[in-house]
Amino acid sequence: MKKIKLILALIALTPLSILASAQNPLKVNEKSLPIPVHASQTVQHTLTVLPAPLNSESVKAITIPSTDAEWEIHISKFNYPTEVQGRQAAKDLNVKYTVDKIDGVEVYTLTPFKISEKNANNLFLHIHGGAWIYGGGDALLREAAVIAYKLQMLVISVNYRKAPVHPAPAALNDIITVWNALINKRQAGSIMMGGTSAGGNLTTAATLRMKDLGMPMPAALFIGTPAADVLKKPDSRFVNDGIDALLGTWDGLIEASVEQYVGDLDPTSPYLSPIYGDFTGFPPSILVAGTRDLMLSDTVLLHRAIRDAGSHADLHVYEAHSHGFYMLPGKDRTNFYAEMNDFSDAYIERYDELAPTKKYINY
Numbered sequence: 001m002k003k004i005k006l007i008l009a010l011i012a013l014t015p016l017s018i019l020a021s022a023q024n025p026l027k028v029n030e031k032s033l034p035i036p037v038h039a040s041q042t043v044q045h046t047l048t049v050l051p052a053p054l055n056s057e058s059v060k061a062i063t064i065p066s067t068d069a070e071w072e073i074h075i076s077k078f079n080y081p082t083e084v085q086g087r088q089a090a091k092d093l094n095v096k097y098t099v100d101k102i103d104g105v106e107v108y109t110l111t112p113f114k115i116s117e118k119n120a121n122n123l124f125l126h127i128h129g130g131a132w133i134y135g136g137g138d139a140l141l142r143e144a145a146v147i148a149y150k151l152q153m154l155v156i157s158v159n160y161r162k163a164p165v166h167p168a169p170a171a172l173n174d175i176i177t178v179w180n181a182l183i184n185k186r187q188a189g190s191i192m193m194g195g196t197s198a199g200g201n202l203t204t205a206a207t208l209r210m211k212d213l214g215m216p217m218p219a220a221l222f223i224g225t226p227a228a229d230v231l232k233k234p235d236s237r238f239v240n241d242g243i244d245a246l247l248g249t250w251d252g253l254i255e256a257s258v259e260q261y262v263g264d265l266d267p268t269s270p271y272l273s274p275i276y277g278d279f280t281g282f283p284p285s286i287l288v289a290g291t292r293d294l295m296l297s298d299t300v301l302l303h304r305a306i307r308d309a310g311s312h313a314d315l316h317v318y319e320a321h322s323h324g325f326y327m328l329p330g331k332d333r334t335n336f337y338a339e340m341n342d343f344s345d346a347y348i349e350r351y352d353e354l355a356p357t358k359k360y361i362n363y
Contacts, residue, residue: 033243039320042330047245047320055242059252071133071164071260079139086141093149097141099159103181105174106159110144116152121351122190124148124344125182125218126157127175127206129197129324131254132261133163143196143327150337151344153192156182160202164260171261172271175206176213183216183357189349194222194286196324197295201227204274204302207283216357220347221285222340225295225323226302228275230258230267234297244294245322275301279309286314286343288336290321314343 035044054062065071090097094113099106110126124147128140136159144157160174182191194203200223210217228234237250247254262272270277275298285306289299299315306313316339318325318332326336 036320040318040331042328042332043318043320043325046325046328050245053242053245053322054248054252056249056251058242059249062252064253064256068164075133078134079137082135082139082142083137086138086145090141090145093145095141095145095148097145102156102178105177107178108140108144108155108157108159110141110148110155110157112148112152112154114152115154118345118350119151119153119348121186122153122192122344122348123182123186124151124153124155125179125191125193126155127160127193127195127199127202128157129195129199129224130162131257132168132171132198132201133257135198136160136162143199146327146333146337147340151341153344162261163257163263167263168261168265168272171202172206172209175202176209176215179206179210179215185356187349187351187355188216188357189219190351191218192220192222192344192348193218194224196224196226196327198227200224200287200299201230201274204228204277205271208270208274208277208279211278211281217283219283219349220344221283222343223285223287223299223302224326225289225293225299226274226287227295228298228302229273230262231273234295234301236297237294240292240294240296243292243322245292246325247294247323250294275305277305279306279311282306282309282311284312284343284347286316286340288316288318288326290318290323290325292320292322293325294323314339 035047065074090110095110097108097110100109101107126140126144126147128135128143130136130139140157140159144155148155156178158175158178161170193207194200203221203223204226207217207221232250232255241249265272267273268276287299287303289296296317303313303315316336321332326332
């Protein structure tokens with residue numbers, strides 16, 4: 001009997017010893033990653049042709065802009081090819097777009113060739129990604145046009161103000177301004193909101209802000225591989241460092257972009273790092289990431305936080321996907337947007353005519 005008690009005591013103490021020895025960072029030996037055979041053909045091909053991703057060591061060779069003028073040049077060069085891709089995506093998918101303003105905030109209005117009967121009075125409010133500094137202008141069409149085409153729904157994409165010229169909370173304020181105007185014209189229950197990366201971060205943060213302001217929230221959310229924490233804390237920022245074929249590493253440009261965006265504000269504010277928010281009463285949310293995604297942990301953390309608060313959340317994780325790979329043309333993109341379409345069908349309310357939710361002017 002004494003021997004059994006001793007064994008049980010040792011078993012109980014084992015996790016403590018593991019925890020005690022795990023206070024120092026785990027060292028992982030260098031290893032090779034083969035092309036994953038169970039990934040889609042698109043992903044396998046992409047991983048074959050892309051150069052080796054940056055990691056925390058190789059990124060040190062990159063010069064980070066140090067002045068507003070240098071940032072402006074850098075952002076312009078970065079955005080140019082994505083703007084071309086955005087216009088081409090809209091053309092290829094036969095999605096028409098106009099550039100408008102809603103209460104002083106620039107927005108893109110995208111109309112697909114066909115709007116389904118069920119979505120005749122529904123709207124997708126798109127929040128573009130780009131590390132809070134890139135991805136604006138015609139570049140936002142890359143994702144927004146696909147959403148309009150796949151969901152057969154009118155899309156309004158917010159070309160919010162961006163750092164470094166306009167640090168936080170400018171982007172969040174622009175989204176809330178547009179939201180306030182929209183719910184003065186249509187039911188909040190007829191609107192789904194979402195975006196990828198920084199767009200997923202801002203989608204989540206803006207919804208938390210709406211909740212705190214007592215505003216009605218969207219019927220459903222799409223939260224694509226979001227930055228749940230603007231600091232380098234989630235596990236996959238370390239595990240997938242040098243593995244994510246799109247982002248490579250959090251160090252360097254992304255970290256510098258965060259600094260430009262956050263400025264002097266508290267990075268643990270839920271409006272910057274939504275993982276610290278209260279998700280009670282949060283809208284139903286569909287989340288997506290990949291096994292090689294630098295922000296896989298962020299996505300997992302938000303999914304769990306939403307569910308733990310009693311709200312509904314679906315999580316989709318794709319084999320060998322790096323950051324945002326579900327936007328690549330192919331089987332996985334078709335699959336995920338079918339999932340999003342089903343999700344919107346389940347939670348967006350149908351209205352025979354447009355009608356305001358309620359006037360929310362003094363936010």
